[in-house]
Amino acid sequence: MLDAALELHPQVALRPEPFGALAYHYGNRRLVFLKHVDMVRVAQDLANHPSLQATLEACQIAPARWPSFAKAFESLQTSEVVRVR
């Protein structure tokens, strides 16, 4: 997952909230919670970097947290909030 080149799905809108953000997919009409502000920063920056790991580095996420980010983005990919570009 860390090697994947990802981007926000073009049909997804992010709305910042105190806990992170709400993501709404206009295609499948699913509402997904991004439960941390760091998740939101990374999600918004995905398209600017060659891989998820490169994005995590650029966003200065400590390597210890990478596995949990990998897991979270895998689930975001399943719900089509992000996709492989």
Add this chain to the structure above:
Amino acid sequence: MSVEALVTQLKGGLDAPICLTWELTYACNLQCVHCLSSSGKRDPRELTTAEAKQVLDELRDLQVFYINIGGGEPMVRRDFFELLEYSISQGIGVKFSTNGAFIDFDKAQRLAAMDYLDIQISLDGTDAVTNDAVRGEGSYDMARRAMDNLQAAGFGPFKISVVVTHHNVDQLDEFKALADSYGAQLRVTRLRPSGRGADSWHDLHPTNAQQRQIYNWLLAHGGHDSERPVLTGDSFFHLNALGEEPLPGLNMCGAGRVVCLIDPIGDVYACPFVIHDEFKAGSVRDDGGFAKVWKESELFLELREPQSAGACSSCGSYDACQGGCMAAKFFTGLPLDGPDPECVNGFGEQLLEGVQLASNPKPSMDHTKPVRVTPVSVTLGTTRKPVAVS
């Protein structure tokens, strides 16, 4: 973050509602006995087309992703399609509830051509006798015609929306089969004693045994593992005290926190089930519009504070049921910091015995049409199917 931590966050309120209901009009061709908004006659103070578009502009700026439109019967408004198209063009998806009276084949085709649109057809019985006793004569055929037209026009998976009552609870499997036959999604919600429902609730609400039936049925059919899970609008969380496994959903009261209602004249209430001055936060016509009401109204700020469990604090089920529904308590005359009238442990029932019916809060507004003295109107309620004993 765990689900519990997220729910705690949500209870503190969001920057904008997730789920906003907008009743477009109090006008309705039907007079359902459980109507939450006591609809019937149009209110002369109804928001104009221009005002409605202004509200939509505001919702777009707040990034409200979709709105639930209802009424009354929203399709009665002459500018219904204009507002629908405007909302969608602003990136606000629409889900609207209708009795189906105005969905002929032409309209169905027009609706089928639109993106970001969901339709909910209300139906409260799988046969005309059960349905029409609640929704009025001819309303079953009306709803089925609309479903046929949507199917013929290739609309795709619309929703069938059912209020579960004492009289239709045994039809849940049949409702599911009906929805499946249309490729539709079933949505079942809780009967509230709001609006005209205040008068019909005692006759219509499910018994305690039936509540267990609903809980078990939803556990079997509501999960996201099924192809088209049955939706509930998170309305049955008071049933979670019945077992270890919580029903699918957030299982919290969203009133004023993630949910609110805009009524046809622009008044903003905490949720669709509490159209009463006590729960009115302001108006979209006030300075600052909807955003100011959502962010600053005293009522909403108060609802976002931690709530007291009150009389329920000594009950082991409180974490599961959250004390139930604020609207159900209010309109049955029970204190808000105590058990729900349908508390599955029976504490609400005990309290109800002490409540003087005449002193219950009445809806602040009533748009019910005057009763016509014709044989048709007096048959309402007398055609009800005999109660099935389970």
